[in-house]
Amino acid sequence: MAALIVAALLIALPHALAAADRLIAQTTAPDGRSVVLIAGADATFVRQGDVLERLALPPDAWLNRIGALEQGWVAGGARRTADGQDLFLLLQLGEGPAEIPPPPERIGRIRQSAVPIVGSGRLLGMAWLEGDDLSSLGVYASTLTEDGWGPVEPVSTEPEGQVALSGVILSDGRWLLTSSLYDGADSETVWSVRSTDGSWSVAAPLHEPNDVPDLTPALIAGGDGALAAWTFFDGTTMRMRLSRFVRGAWSDTGYRGPDGSVYPGFFDGPDGPRLLFQTVVPRGWTLLRLDARGRIGGLARLEVGTDERPVVEENDGGVLLRWPSTDDEVPDRTLGAGWEDRP
């Protein structure tokens, strides 16, 4: 079969196209609109489709997660307090964003990384990191009902500490969390699942035992399971890998990213998951078009001279990488790339 390859555009991003704003997170709403959290020069913004909304955050709060709701969005982050740090959650249901009080029963000095758990377009709960210092954060969760927050559920409180928390809801209603756990020698990508009866599985690595760093996991639900991607040190360089969660277990898809492939991130595309990651040398971004089983249907890549993460949009036969501007007088910077059929 003749390979159908649409040549990717390999373009060095001139500084005239560089972005002053920083993309924090991107997700996709049930109706297909992209929802993007952006740190601008002087404020934080949410962009839904073409609508840019400036947020009036308290001066001591910040956001770093976003989930798309059926009507609106929910963003999570943290907020400084007099004695440490608590969670910060902002909910937008069409009438302007409103702060949701965090779950009570704070036990650690520091709470951060509020991960909204969104299912069927509704906010169903939250997972977060909590502990007395950043080296020993554990994972906690709580459900959200019309009566408010449920009790705090300890998920994984290993003393070594966890970072890079992600969470999704599976098709059967269970919650799935991944994070990076430092085990005393190196970091492992671990997972826990919350059964429908509310019990949590013990956090366990989702990969084979190894003695190399496994870092920055990303997670997305799809089909009857989920996909996770993360970066590991292969003995020479950092490289991304991809695993699939189905029927309660993880299986390695076998995919390994190119040398220096880092910082993977998922979002939903028109016909399945999309996985965006950075390549360090040559500096650029690569987008994988996946199906729910983690099979790669195509990729698009761009060499660009910026570490800033782009917003990804798809158009006829190609991909548009957008570095959004929050300044009315500065247009977005965009670059296009075509799909290649296989890596």
Next chain:
Amino acid sequence: MRASGLALIALATIALGARLDPASAAVRYIAFGDSNTRGNDCKDPGGANPPTAVFDTGTGCKPATPCNQQTQDDADQCGYAYRLVNQIAGGVPTAEVINAGSGGETVVQGVSRIDSRISAGDDVLILIEGTNDISKLLRGDIDAISPQEIANLMGLMIDKATALGMDSIVGSPIRRVCPEFPGLCSGFDDGSPGDPRPEANPDEPQTAALDLDVADLASTKNRTRISPWFFFGGDQANVDTDYFQDDLRFGHIDNTGYLNLAKDILKKNITGTSGDDAIGAPNPLSPIGETDDTGVFTWDDYANPERGATLWQLQIDGPLGGTFHDEFYEHIDVCAAGTCSVDVGTLSIGSYSWKVRGKNLRGPSPYSADTAFTVTGGPLPGGTTLVYPLDDIYQTDPPFRWLPATSATDYRLHVDGNDTLVSSASCTASLCTATRGVALSFGFHAWSVQPMNQNGDGPETPLEAFDVLECTMPFDLVLDADDVGTGSFFTTCDQIQGRDGYKIQNGENVTLHGGEEVVLFDTFMVESGGALTIRVDH
């Protein structure tokens, strides 16, 4: 500068990616890290600055030069590298300090990028990174890594440099926090989202903890550490003036800060600093002249550890021509008590030449003089010790047992003047055994063993006498410690012989220790042609 006929060679800073003529023998420093290395607002040409941005005058970059007009040389003047090379005193051949910083870089990206920026021929890596990782960690970003892993990944970068024979200076991350200087935190509050930024939390101890992790890393890897934060001296005015003044939002180092950083690096005995110039050529000790095939190379360590080597480079040219061995070794792994030693394995017969040099922050030393030697053969085998038989035995064709000798390939078993060649294949790791297949007469005999290999014979053991006794009943019995209780043990003399254990004299009371159990043997006897019966009487 040295007073010599040679032209004085100017110190030079080299543009990103450029290289001097190798013939200049410059000591090449690679300044690797994030914007604190790269220089504020001086990202890669073609990088992420908007066209209206100008170099920050405080950084020492060309003032008011739009970034889209900057040249590579302009950009390279923005970090500490430019100041470092200008601070290096005269009297050294040359020094290059290459600005290999990349604004915004994390250690995850650094591990992936460093291979493209260091190569054989570079001498010293100056690594200061982790600030951006701390920021992600403090914010709780989805792509944060654990604080412990930040130091681990810095260690991986040091290992990569070491593999190329580079010494390293590892720096603690530049802080964006101000635990010691809470007043400064207000500088971060410019109305931007999240300001006062979480990094400005006065209680944040993470950067201080990472500072300790980096100190541990430097100690573990025997590398030099700098702590950029602390050379500000804990003086509020210094911090305000030299550190944050030009960039309150992100807390980049300013011009004076970069200069201080360069001066701090200069304190680490890098090239051009006061004191000795580059370390001297080491003194080879062995092998020299004719030698066996033991590939152990030794040379004198430097007496002064402050001027000593961090790494050693050993080059060996072999009899087939060309260099067959060119490896780097950690000083702490191969040197002790003033001597360094590396075992490269067995050498084949032929003529060799070798040389060695040290490397440290001042660059490489000269190589030692080419030292020739000839391998005429391998080492002779070591000695051995006889194990059995050593006394009275009842076997006429006993197994002969001795300890394996080092480097032995064969053994000459010498019994009553007759030699038998025994291969080392007859040996286990702990014992060699050979049976001659020749019956000995009753009475006294003598034996010895001489180890052998292709290089000659090892020392022969002293002759050992033993007495072959006729097996008649009753006889002396040799038992194992496990042979306790009552029952049938042996039926023939051959089965009795050759067993280690307690020797029990007929008709005597003997105490045996079998495990924890103590058994008193009152009397026993061996019935001719039948089973041995031991009666136990407590």
